[in-house]
Amino acid sequence: MIPETMSAMLLTGHGGVEKLEYKDTVPVPRPGPGQVLAQITATAKNNTDRKAREGLYPTKDKGDVTSFAMGGSPTLTFPRIQGADVVGHVVAVGDGVEESRIGQRGLLDFNLYADDRRDINLTPDYYGHGADGGYAEYIAVPSDQFHHVPNPELADAELASMGMCSYQTGLHMLTSARVKAGERILVTGASGGVGTALIQMCRIMGAIPYALSQADKSEALMSLGAEAVLDRSDMDNFVDQVKAVTGGHPFDAVMDLAGGTMTDCFIDAMIFNMKDRADYPRLSIAGASAGNLSEIMWTRIYLYQVQIFGVSHGTREEAEQLIAWIRDGELKPVLHAAFRLSELHECERYFTDRGSHYLGKIVVVPDAQWEEHGARFALGGGA
Numbered sequence: 162m163i164p165e166t167m168s169a170m171l172l173t174g175h176g177g178v179e180k181l182e183y184k185d186t187v188p189v190p191r192p193g194p195g196q197v198l199a200q201i202t203a204t205a206k207n208n209t210d211r212k213a214r215e216g217l218y219p220t221k222d223k224g225d226v227t228s229f230a231m232g233g234s235p236t237l238t239f240p241r242i243q244g245a246d247v248v249g250h251v252v253a254v255g256d257g258v259e260e261s262r263i264g265q266r267g268l269l270d271f272n273l274y275a276d277d278r279r280d281i282n283l284t285p286d287y288y289g290h291g292a293d294g295g296y297a298e299y300i301a302v303p304s305d306q307f308h309h310v311p312n313p314e315l316a317d318a319e320l321a322s323m324g325m326c327s328y329q330t331g332l333h334m335l336t337s338a339r340v341k342a343g344e345r346i347l348v349t350g351a352s353g354g355v356g357t358a359l360i361q362m363c364r365i366m367g368a369i370p371y372a373l374s375q376a377d378k379s380e381a382l383m384s385l386g387a388e389a390v391l392d393r394s395d396m397d398n399f400v401d402q403v404k405a406v407t408g409g410h411p412f413d414a415v416m417d418l419a420g421g422t423m424t425d426c427f428i429d430a431m432i433f434n435m436k437d438r439a440d441y442p443r444l445s446i447a448g449a450s451a452g453n454l455s456e457i458m459w460t461r462i463y464l465y466q467v468q469i470f471g472v473s474h475g476t477r478e479e480a481e482q483l484i485a486w487i488r489d490g491e492l493k494p495v496l497h498a499a500f501r502l503s504e505l506h507e508c509e510r511y512f513t514d515r516g517s518h519y520l521g522k523i524v525v526v527p528d529a530q531w532e533e534h535g536a537r538f539a540l541g542g543g544a
Contacts, residue, residue, distance in 0.1 A: 197307050199300050202249050203530075204324075204525050206500075219453075236290065243295075246271060266310060273290075273291045296505060318524045323492060324522075333475035344368045344369065345368075346416060371388050374390055422451070428461060447471075499523070500526070511523070
């Protein structure tokens, strides 16, 4: 029997973790036409949760406290339930949805699409921002975006760690930059959710990924598929370091999650030998973890014909490709740890201050689901 109320973490305004309030009297949503109601078992933590909470998405004034407004006006209203990468089990269906879906485990395509186009997404918004997300016990979402993933070898928390906020964004970075088999690709921020996804997807596509990360993560990143790992703490003589690991070749493209002062180094790593290239230098950027401002000489961009792609989210086609790869076992989960939903404050602090041992994704599990779906993935391996 579906209850009338549920536990959820409510974001009540822009600010620190004190703006996240745990309530156990939140109404359970009901599925509308074309929707399913899922009982949530795991939701992956993403950096966009923190950035949206703190209002760190300015597009004009760098000091603005604001959020996504790509469709013309902000869609983040309070209170809001955050959490984009949702896994759960269908417990009810709305009109027009077959009852055979009840009981299926699904992974949510996190996008709030503005229209039915499959190949483009011009006004990105997402569950957990423009609509309530997964830091709760139940969620109502479109049936065609709650993709059935039966794979018994994947625990629910592991499946959540493969969520679309990381994997679909990563795939859109690659497709935007026309990454091809045999190309050498630099992946920055390689130890996070998008970075670990990019390394795996490069290998699926036949490209050769090189990781930029901390040196003590080299072994883990190379086991995921990185050809070599460059130390992000030592950016001096970066081109020489690149030559040493590539045999003297420039990177064909850079998948950048860092930004800041590093951007110029990444461009250097693509243009030092233009005669050795088969296509234009390409920079896909989907993050600014090292800083929101970069100083670049525009003459370097247009004389070397550097192509820059800003990436936010992805398309329906890319989501379906990812689901196919997951079902076929071609993508592997990189799950760092799980936290109880009621411990989201602690989870947020740990995520912000994560250190050298961090790799992959953190997942949040509703307290009522903890013993079955979260306890074995807790930090330290205990409940």
